[in-house]
Amino acid sequence: MKQVMFTLMAMILALGVVSASDYKIPLIGSKAPKFSANTTNGKITFPNDFGNSWKILLSHPADFTPVCSSELLELAHLQNEFKKLGVELAVVSTDDIVLHKMWKAHLEELNYKQRGTVHIGFPLIEDPDAKVSRLYGMLHDEESTDRDVRGVFIIDDKNIIRSVNFYPVEVGRNMNEFVRMVEALQLTESKFVYTPANWQKGDDVIVPYLPYSTEELEADPKLADRYYSVGNRMWFEQVDASTAKVDNDEE
Ligand code: BEZ
16 A cells, blocks of 8 residues: 555656646747637637737736736727737736626726726636646746736747746736837847847937948948947947937947
8 A cells, every 4th residue: 555655646746747847938939839718809819810910918817906907907008009019919817708807897997097998909818727827837836826927928920939028926017118129129120230228219229230341431421420339349320310429439
């Protein structure tokens, strides 16, 4: 009997090790994992149903909680900003569809920040068996085994994960940051530039290469108006040449 118990314990432990090591967070550059689920907008297959839009998948710990409520209302407030950027939103938690529908209806009645009521157009995904949450690494077991942390996956038009963020239960996210992130990602995709710290749309950008040689500058002196350096490692491109400063210092 002792031996049977020991074998059983060893098997349970081994299973635990296997499932823990199988539990991976999808990383930047990887294909967004696919799933089908029931949502407040009907059944969806993510990310496929959103075609070649960009997508943001957000998780949150629980319906009808204050921080999550404020997050959903801020997200709904920015829906049109995301639409303009070609971004579709989807939100998941381990609550079921009945609770999701009740919570959505409740939120849509609120006058948050005196902005009036707002319609929540994006789907709230039910995930009571945590299938989606596990697939995207949104359950952080040390924190909770049944409530998601605040996860954010930004996914591009080719369904590649471009940004991964996790926030703790206690801290509500800045939804404007995800608008900024998409603007930066789409800009750096459209031309070979990077964005410096605290970049906001319209700010100068970093060029990750020496923008011109001495010969090129001689041939086209206007290049010095378009690019400037801070020290000799950081080269910037002026977005608006009429307002930007020029600092071609050679350190
Ligand atoms: C909140 O979003 O306010 C919250 C979520 C989970 C536990 C406690 C608070």
